[in-house]
Amino acid sequence: MSRKTEIALLLKALDKALKIDEKQLADEIGSIGFKCKKCARCCRAEYGDNTVFIFPFEIRRICEKTGLGREDFVIPAPSEDRDSQGNIHTFEWVLRKNGDCIFLKGGLCGIYELRPYICKTYPFYLLDGRLMISECEGIGGDITEEDSRKLASVLKERYIAEIKEAIALFEKFEGFNPSGKGICVHDSEGEHWV
Template identity: 30%
Template sequence: MEKHFIAYRQLRKEIDNASDKLLKEHAGNMQCKKGCDLCCMDYSILPLEFYSILDELKTRNLNTEELPEEENMEEGDCVFLKNHVCAIYESRPMICRTHGLPLLYTNDDDEWELSTCELNFTQFDFEKFTPENTYPQDKFNSELFLLNRKFVAEFKEEIHFGEFDLLPLKKLKSKL
């Protein structure tokens, strides 16, 4: 499985580089900062991401006793959010790495659509967004999907995953 984790982490580096570039370019329009958790929720992620993050967290020996108890949380809250700070920030999934950025993707009607956080770009002319100053979500999601397809084809544990299966992020906590 390690070869799949390496490929995933390389893609994650590419995503971080693209995200960092956009954060710098749009710094004046971004409200994202430590303590802002508007987009932090219990996302579901592909098995490759799930097991790669699990591998990293086990290596780090994350202390789950310091995390909030699920019975004290609202439904949909992220179990890794403690006092408005992400406990798995360095290992967080791709969806968490890109929130807030201007995301360009094709919708169900095969039309380009732009998505941003409601706190960001409040004084920005949306006509000025171009493919060069937005995050190419479809490109990276496609690459992640293809990596995941290879991963689930070789996954040999008690569970079998299909290439479209998703796992709730909160299940990571119970596996640590």
């Protein structure tokens, strides 16, 4: 599929995403139920995949507010894509882990207010506009109407951000050029060689 076609499809998806009915989404969340048990299982290694994907604007915000450098807390997402010189190319960043997420301290998130969308909305996400649920012990728990509304609003925001990031990425993407050495992350900011 050409880059132009990809962008056209993403623009259509964005249009649909902007029209998502938050009230309907909130009602759906309310009928499923959710109460965070503060177990931090989603941040820990021992309970399965705790990979956290993070957007470039979220990385910038954490850098600005904490004084950390991006290399302190993110790495390129694993990828099998290679260019003619054997350099790896990837399209996403993930939070560093020392088994558990590096921001997990004493069972609590050390960057709670700055945590990525994926953490704010766990265990929910939207796929093609439909509500999806990851494994979580909090599912089925009591949730207030207000919290359902808030969660629906952040989920919609996240979904829109995902699509906008993908559009910006495609607009900047120039293929797997071996212009550097090592690993290249292609994102909405352009190319980062690590």
